[in-house]
Amino acid sequence: MKPERITESCDLAVIGGTPGGIACAVRAAREGLRVVLVNHTQHLGGFITSGAGGWETPCDYLRSPLYAEMITGAAEYYRNTYGENSPQHRAALPNPDSRAHIERPKVEPRVAEMLFEQMVAREKNLTVLKGFYVSDAERKNTHLVSVTITELHPKSGAGETPAPQNLRITAHAFADATYEGDLAAAAGAPCQIGREPRSHYNEPHAGVIYSTERPHTPEHTRFPQDAVAGRLNLRSFPHATGPLRQPDSTGEGDSAVMAYNYRLILTKNPANRIPIEKPKNYDPDAHKKAGNGSYVPSLPNVIADRPNVVPNIPNEKIGWNGGRLIGPHNAYPAADWPERERISRHYLDTMLSLLWFYQNDPAARECDRDYWKDYGLAADEFIDNQNLPYEIYVREARRLVGRYVFTEHDALPVPALARIHANARTPVHPDSIATTDWPIDSVACLERSSGPGAHPDGIFFLAEESRPAQVPYRTLLPQGLDNLLVPVALSASHVGWGPIRLEPVWMQTGEAAGLAAALAQKHDTTPAALDPDQLLRGLADRRVMISFFNDVDPASPEPWIPAVQYLGTKGFFATYDARPHAPLTPATATCWVKSFESLLAGAGAHDASLAASTVVHALPADDPESSTIVTLAEFAAKLRTILRGRNLATHPLESAKRALGLRCSEPLPRAAACQLIYETLGAFLPFPM
Known part of the structure; x- marks a missing residue:
């Protein structure tokens, strides 16, 4: 030893x-x-x-x-x-x-x-x-x-x-960035494996469910329709699920998670192709067990015979997203590493068996044989692992049960806002450190069916209903542990996990966790005790997208970007349109001044959700063509009234005004108003940045 x-x-x-x-x-x-x-x-x-x-x-x-x-x-x-x-x-x-x-x-x-x-x-x-x-x-x-x-x-x-x-x-702080949540579990943090019952968080898609496919019409072939129509700055999907089959969709909880698979990288290029050999553990029934995972399901007459692949990977490659063997994966999350490797090998053998079957077995469908016959493993990928991926695709394992649980409701528009405006936001979180954009979704969890016309148990893809969401810092914080951050297996329900579980989101939550650890050490505190506003301003200043907008690129160099991003977490916007260059109108100015006052009052005084509900009522009067606008001088005067009586050697409002480079009589753009508020608030921070 x-x-x-x-x-x-x-x-x-x-x-x-x-x-x-x-x-x-x-x-x-x-x-x-x-x-x-x-x-x-x-x-x-x-x-x-x-x-x-x-x-x-x-x-x-x-x-x-x-x-x-x-x-x-x-x-x-x-x-x-x-x-x-x-x-x-x-x-x-x-x-x-x-x-x-x-x-x-x-x-x-x-x-x-x-x-x-x-x-x-x-x-x-x-x-x-x-x-x-x-x-x-x-x-x-x-x-x-x-x-x-x-x-x-x-x-x-x-x-x-x-x-x-x-x-x-030993360390001042720790971060669990595993897909499996292994450090959180070893440290005794509360974790969840499987699906909560519908009653737990009142989520319509929780627990055992059987979804049906949302039908295509000549006018509606991609989802969400708002993206197709240009009202949402996202790319669209070719399918979405619709109503649940009743009464089979009981909503009962269990220990099942999303199915796993390997993502093989394949090519037809003879100069870079390794032919598929019959696996040592060949399973002739692989096509019966995992064949359904090879195709986007339940899209008759649309793309029913299109293999589920990622096309156009550079250098004539594709990524195969098939071979979703449903069942054995449910033992993976809590298993030790030798058992996980055995499960992973089983999935890899199944996928290779499936591919060999398509290419060689007379029982294979002609469309499968025609599509796959010329594909082989890419010779320049995974060269020290027989050209096979290093890891199985773990879609879901343990999930932290943290100081906030991200649920289905967090990725759907706030009902009260949606009744007033068609482009309403999802819930506003004043400690948002990242954003989601993927739909609420799950692949199959168990291999069982409620009959023709419905997906297997667990599948849903809410591409029409879902909207970009804010991820609270609290989802990274375990209950009862102050110096552990969990930016990957973070705190979410099974349904809420769908929008979270993508690498772009995790790169955001991971970068936020790294900054949180640095700020905590700098100020001699723990990540759990860190002032969230300190973290949010640090992220916004570094051009991290903590609020999604159709018309605000977070990486743009404009000086007002951090302000709009930060104030997006405080309820200053009820929709996904910031309209940064539109003139500020009196109705919105009144709402923003009120929010400025409550933010100045300190922690606990500002209600971001209430602020958003107030702003949404100002929208009908916030017509960009309106002749009634607010000048820089008028808006600054409103802010100055709130600042009156504060002992300040240098008045932050005046320096912020000078930074804008606008004449006092000019109409004030919304972005400039945000910048004025953001920079003025910065002078009253209880912490040095």
């Missing part, structure tokens, strides 16, 4: 080399922390470097700095390697000629891994430990003291029996 070694203490220990974990570690390192990043395999990047083939998001915004580095880094790599406007370069960018979700940015797994490795290598404060998993955690009351990590596959010397090395890491 190799002797146990205690590492030197670090400032932040991040467990999980997922994209969210990398973002967490890199952000903290850039803020000056000494960081250790631990991953259970020898390859960083999680799902993105194990077959995703691209970034699954209908939103084209560069939503956070580190996510932007990955998108732009891939595009630059392909441009420099293959040329400007080459097929590879174009595939790495959102397709400007199509608003279909499938035309999102693509990247080869090998290129994504290269970029992640370069990202971590640039950080001198960051140490990466590969091939270790969490085996123990030590806590003292509400404080996590240390984590013990153990080699997953120890290497033996000549004549030696392999013995795993154990390392103990």
Whole structure:
């Protein structure tokens, strides 16, 4: 047995080399922390470097700095390697000629891994430990003291029996960025595996459900319709689910989670193709067990025979999203690593069996044989793993039960706002640190059916109803632990998990967790005790999208961007249209001044939801063509009235006014009004930035 070694203490220990974990570690390192990043395999990047083939998001915004580095880094790599406007370069960018979700940015797994490795290598404060998993955690009351990590596959010397090395890491703060929530579980944080009953959070799609497909009409072939019509700045999807089948949809809870699969990277290019061999553990019935996962289900006469693939990955590749074997995955979340690897191998054998069946078995459908006959494994991917992905696609495992639980209701428009305005927002969270944009969804959880016309148990895809949502900081905070952050297996119900579970969102929550850890250490406190406003302003100033708008690109250089992003978390906007360049009208000015006053009053005085409900009533009077507008002088006078009596050596309002560069008699644009409020509020922060 190799002797146990205690590492030197670090400032932040991040467990999980997922994209969210990398973002967490890199952000903290850039803020000056000494960081250790631990991953259970020898390859960083999680799902993105194990077959995703691209970034699954209908939103084209560069939503956070580190996510932007990955998108732009891939595009630059392909441009420099293959040329400007080459097929590879174009595939790495959102397709400007199509608003279909499938035309999102693509990247080869090998290129994504290269970029992640370069990202971590640039950080001198960051140490990466590969091939270790969490085996123990030590806590003292509400404080996590240390984590013990153990080699997953120890290497033996000549004549030696392999013995795993154990390392103990102590840190000021910890982050669990695993897909499985292993550190949270080891530390004793409350976690959930499976589906809550419908009654638990009053979610219509909770528990056992059988959904039906939303029908296509000549006028309605993509979802959401608001995106198709240009009222929502998102890409659209070719299908959506509709009503639930009753009474079979009982809403009962259970321990089932979304089905898993591998995402094979395949090509027809003979120069880069490895032929599919008959698997050693070939299952001739694989097509019966997992064949339904090969196709987008229940779309008769539309795309029923289209394989479920990610097309147009650079260099003539596709990512196959089939082989969803339903059932064995439910044992994975709570299993140890040897059992997880056995389950993963079963899924991989099933997928390879399915592909071999399509190519070789006379019983295969002709359409399957014709489509798959020329595909093989990409020879330049996963070259040290027989050209097979390093990890199974874990769609859902443990979920933290934290200080806030993100549910179905958080990704649907607020009913009271929707009754007044068709473009109403989802609930406003004053501690929002990220945004979702993927629909509320789940793939199948159990292999059972309620008969023809309905999906298997657990499937739903609310592409029509779902809207971009704010992710509260509280979802990262475990109950009873003050120095642990959980940016990946964060606190959400099974239904709420659908919009959360995408890598672009996790890169946001991970980067936010890294900044939170840095700010907590800087101010000698814990992540749980950190003032959320301090974190939000830090994120907004760094161009992290904490509020989604149709007309505000969070990565734009305009000086008012942080203000609009931040005030979007305070209820200043009831819809997804910020209209930053429209003139401020009296009705909205009155609402914003009232919110400014309550924000100045301090924690607990401002109700963001109430503010949004007030603003929505101002919208009918907020006509951009209105001749009644507010000037800079008039708005500043209203704010000055609220500031009267405060002892200030330098009046922040005056310096903020000068920064705008506007004449006092000019109409005040809405963005400039937000900037004026944001910068004035900054002078009263109870913390230095």
